Amino acid sequence: xxxxxxxxxxxxxxxxxxxCNACAECAKVCPVVTPDEYQMGLSSRRAIxxxxxxxxxxxxxxxxxxxxxxxxxxCGKCAEACEKKAISFDDRDQIVTREVGTVVxxxxxxxxxxxxxxxxxxxxxxxxxxxxxxxxxxxxxxPTEGHFVRPSDQRQPKRIGFVQCVGSRNxxxxxxxxxxxxxxxxxxxxxxxADHYPDTRSVVFYQDIRAFGKSFEDMxxxxxxxxxxYVRGLPGEIHEDPRTHHLIVTxxxxxxxxxxxxxxxxxxxxxxLQPPADLRKISSLLTLSKTSDGFFMEAHPKLRPxxxxxxxxxxxxxxESPKDIKDSVCQAGAAASRAGAxxxxxxxxxxxxxxxxxxxxxxxxxxxxxxxxFGAIQWTKGTPAVVVEAMCAGCGSCAAQCKPxxxxxxxxxxxxxxxxxxxxxxxxxxEKVFVFACNWCSYAGADMAGISRMQYPASNxxxxxxxxxxxxxxxxxxxxxxxxxxxxxxxxxxxxCHYINANRQTVKRxxxxxxxxxxxxxxxxxxxxEWISAAEGxxxxxVMRQLDELRRTVTPEEIExxxxxxxxxxxxxxxxxxxxxxxxxxxT
Amino acid sequence: MTTESTNGGLRVGVFVCDCGSNIAGVxxxxxxAEYAKTLPDVVCVVRNRYTCAEPGQNEIRQAIRQxxxxxxxxxxxxxxxxxxxxxxxxxxxxxxPYLMEMANLREHCSWVHQADRAAATAKAMDLVASAxxxxxxxxxxxxxxxxxxxxxxxxxxxxxGIEAALELAESGHKVVLVEKQPSIGGIMxxxxxxxxxxDCSI
Numbered sequence: 001x002x003x004x005x006x007x008x009x010x011x012x013x014x015x016x017x018x019x020c021n022a023c024a025e026c027a028k029v030c031p032v033v034t035p036d037e038y039q040m041g042l043s044s045r046r047a048i049x050x051x052x053x054x055x056x057x058x059x060x061x062x063x064x065x066x067x068x069x070x071x072x073x074x075c076g077k078c079a080e081a082c083e084k085k086a087i088s089f090d091d092r093d094q095i096v097t098r099e100v101g102t103v104v105x106x107x108x109x110x111x112x113x114x115x116x117x118x119x120x121x122x123x124x125x126x127x128x129x130x131x132x133x134x135x136x137x138x139x140x141x142x143p144t145e146g147h148f149v150r151p152s153d154q155r156q157p158k159r160i161g162f163v164q165c166v167g168s169r170n171x172x173x174x175x176x177x178x179x180x181x182x183x184x185x186x187x188x189x190x191x192x193x194a195d196h197y198p199d200t201r202s203v204v205f206y207q208d209i210r211a212f213g214k215s216f217e218d219m220x221x222x223x224x225x226x227x228x229x230y231v232r233g234l235p236g237e238i239h240e241d242p243r244t245h246h247l248i249v250t251x252x253x254x255x256x257x258x259x260x261x262x263x264x265x266x267x268x269x270x271x272x273l274q275p276p277a278d279l280r281k282i283s284s285l286l287t288l289s290k291t292s293d294g295f296f297m298e299a300h301p302k303l304r305p306x307x308x309x310x311x312x313x314x315x316x317x318x319x320e321s322p323k324d325i326k327d328s329v330c331q332a333g334a335a336a337s338r339a340g341a342x343x344x345x346x347x348x349x350x351x352x353x354x355x356x357x358x359x360x361x362x363x364x365x366x367x368x369x370x371x372x373x374f375g376a377i378q379w380t381k382g383t384p385a386v387v388v389e390a391m392c393a394g395c396g397s398c399a400a401q402c403k404p405x406x407x408x409x410x411x412x413x414x415x416x417x418x419x420x421x422x423x424x425x426x427x428x429x430x431e432k433v434f435v436f437a438c439n440w441c442s443y444a445g446a447d448m449a450g451i452s453r454m455q456y457p458a459s460n461x462x463x464x465x466x467x468x469x470x471x472x473x474x475x476x477x478x479x480x481x482x483x484x485x486x487x488x489x490x491x492x493x494x495x496x497c498h499y500i501n502a503n504r505q506t507v508k509r510x511x512x513x514x515x516x517x518x519x520x521x522x523x524x525x526x527x528x529x530e531w532i533s534a535a536e537g538x539x540x541x542x543v544m545r546q547l548d549e550l551r552r553t554v555t556p557e558e559i560e561x562x563x564x565x566x567x568x569x570x571x572x573x574x575x576x577x578x579x580x581x582x583x584x585x586x587x588t
Numbered sequence: 589m590t591t592e593s594t595n596g597g598l599r600v601g602v603f604v605c606d607c608g609s610n611i612a613g614v615x616x617x618x619x620x621a622e623y624a625k626t627l628p629d630v631v632c633v634v635r636n637r638y639t640c641a642e643p644g645q646n647e648i649r650q651a652i653r654q655x656x657x658x659x660x661x662x663x664x665x666x667x668x669x670x671x672x673x674x675x676x677x678x679x680x681x682x683x684x685p686y687l688m689e690m691a692n693l694r695e696h697c698s699w700v701h702q703a704d705r706a707a708a709t710a711k712a713m714d715l716v717a718s719a720x721x722x723x724x725x726x727x728x729x730x731x732x733x734x735x736x737x738x739x740x741x742x743x744x745x746x747x748x749g750i751e752a753a754l755e756l757a758e759s760g761h762k763v764v765l766v767e768k769q770p771s772i773g774g775i776m777x778x779x780x781x782x783x784x785x786x787d788c789s790i
Binding site: 055056061099102104106107109111132142278319340342347348351352413415424426447451454455460461462 | 753777
């Protein structure tokens with residue numbers, strides 16, 4: 001928070017953007033031809049190329065993957081042609097380090113590739129294209145200079161169909177979300193066609209037209225007035241006439257209830273958006289969370305819409321959810337303003353939830369150093385370990401693992417948590433499922449169940465820790481000693497721990513406890529481990545229902561056995577003495 | 589409402605929130621408040637309609653002064669929403685903000701057990717007992733202040749990243765913009781016209 005060290009790989013361009021004047025002489029002599037990504041592969045480029053005319057930086061770049069290299073026998077022609085001597089085959093990736101105070105994550109989304117939807121024949125039929133390919137075909141800067149032609153015969157199509165929700169709102173494919181922009185993008189496309197080629201006839205196959213934004217409805221009406229036909233119903237299949245390459249679309253018009261057959265020259269698949277492939281990497285670097293659709297989850301959906309759960313990190317644009325340009329720009333402004341407020345403040349306070357080591361009690365075993373995911377504990381053999389407070393994030397792994405009990409996790413001390421266990425299970429413990437939930441995921445998942453009013457049995461009792469790794473063996477055993485039939489330890493999903501990977505300690509600890517329970521003749525399944533994310537209210541409710549079932553199978557004899565099986569540690573006596581005579585708080 | 593402290597110095601105040609009908613519609617808040625009075629070191633129990641609203645917060649501040657409370661338990665909603673609110677509230681009444689603990693009677697209780705009033709009330713009592721149990725052992729804490737490096741990192745050079753970077757730069761901050769492609773522009777640079785204004789994307 002407030003201080004991030006960023007390591008950036010600055011990729012080799014092999015062309016110095018400071019020298020390159022984009023004269024294009026290099027590309028003229030380059031013998032390598034490869035599909036042009038910017039033009040969606042509808043035309044080609046050379047191995048040395050400028051991504052698009054308005055590129056920033058306005059410089060050529062060498063695609064080393066396709067380049068033949070600078071061996072004079074092989075090639076090296078571009079370097080010879082470059083008057084500015086801007087090309088260097090010796091260029092290498094550089095690792096740059098920067099210190100920053102705040103991070104805006106704006107990694108965008110990816111466009112869905114509909115190849116897997118075989119029924120629509122994309123890639124099998126030349127004249128079935130995606131909405132992204134449409135953009136390049138209609139654009140004056142595109143491969144056809146804006147002459148809209150169909151790929152099979154380079155002739156201008158007269159009858160064009162648009163299929164909506166391709167890769168969106170399709171739960172069967174695991175893509176239940178609305179991609180937000182596709183309806184209006186198609187409305188826009190039909191207006192462009194009507195404007196450029198008044199003799200074309202467009203037909204749009206849709207399930208709902210979502211024209212909810214400012215002036216969107218007006219555009220939709222204009223499209224209908226321009227003669228575009230909107231047919232409610234999505235085609236099941238697209239066929240091609242092999243002779244003419246025309247496309248046959250059969251669709252049930254759900255408004256009229258009739259089956260319609262459309263012969264079209266071209267079909268545009270209005271493809272949806274999906275979380276980018278890089279999202280997982282960024283997510284683990286910055287300890288962020290995702291919602292069930294795979295996009296980033298904000299700190300609060302209404303009140304903190306651009307804040308990440310990690311303080312000092314903000315989201316903007318499509319990585320949070322699919323959105324159009326206006327919404328992206330709005331969010332960019334909001335994220336910049338939130339980030340700016342932090343930078344302007346110049347200082348932040350850190351919650352006083354960090355661990356401290358009692359020098360006198362520390363046996364200098366070094367276990368805490370090994371379990372700290374943040375490297376926040378300094379220690380040399382033979383001397384007591386010391387916590388660097390500014391580096392401690394407060395997971396509490398160290399305190400849970402410290403055998404001599406020398407570590408105090410401030411605000412989540414052993415004594416405080418044990419006191420909660422005892423108070424909770426003081427009466428009729430056999431009716432309760434005892435739950436340890438981490439603040440960031442599982443406790444928030446339980447909150448989500450509440451916000452969504454998901455009902456589950458009232459037998460559970462949740463105690464919050466910052467991380468599941470804070471839950472020590474003693475805490476779990478204390479719950480069993482107090483008569484809990486079932487204990488759950490729950491945390492963030494394995495690779496999504498808010499404290500880098502502290503929950504690996506949770507797994508290790510619970511596994512060793514299962515062995516311990518078994519040895520003591522206690523059914524190991526009475527201790528459960530679950531990963532429940534902040535978005536998984538449904539999972540929380542489901543787990544609570546399952547654990548209530550499990551609780552009902554635990555007999556009074558079993559409870560009695562686990563009450564007596566685990567003898568308290570000696571040092572708990574000291575803790576109890578402390579509990580009996582607490583120091584009253586002082587006013588600030 | 590006030591009982592004498594049974595312990596040397598601890599004076600716990602419990603504030604049970606109705607949250608309108610959000611909690612009180614399911615949980616018997618009067619019974620929970622009565623139960624709270626029986627818990628160790630609890631010297632004052634107040635029931636509020638909305639504890640987070642100004643009148644509710646005033647009652648906390650008044651009770652802290654009047655009953656010399658040195659621990660506060662707010663039995664209302666999730667600490668993930670209002671912990672900062674109530675920490676600030678007790679601070680204003682002269683108490684260290686870390687001497688406040690919350691019991692989550694709404695998200696974890698009334699909203700998820702709507703059909704079982706008795707069970708929800710019994711659970712709410714346990715949640716309050718748990719919070720009081722912790723509150724009795726709370727210690728005042730001092731927060732550490734950290735300097736913020738006055739540079740922003742923007743990851744992604746599409747229209748969103750460009751806009752965020754420009755805004756930050758315009759307000760005088762240093763910005764590092766990273767983009768994995770050889771040019772900034774993102775998906776928007778590939779579009780022709782953009783709705784609803786039908787102007788060019790670049």
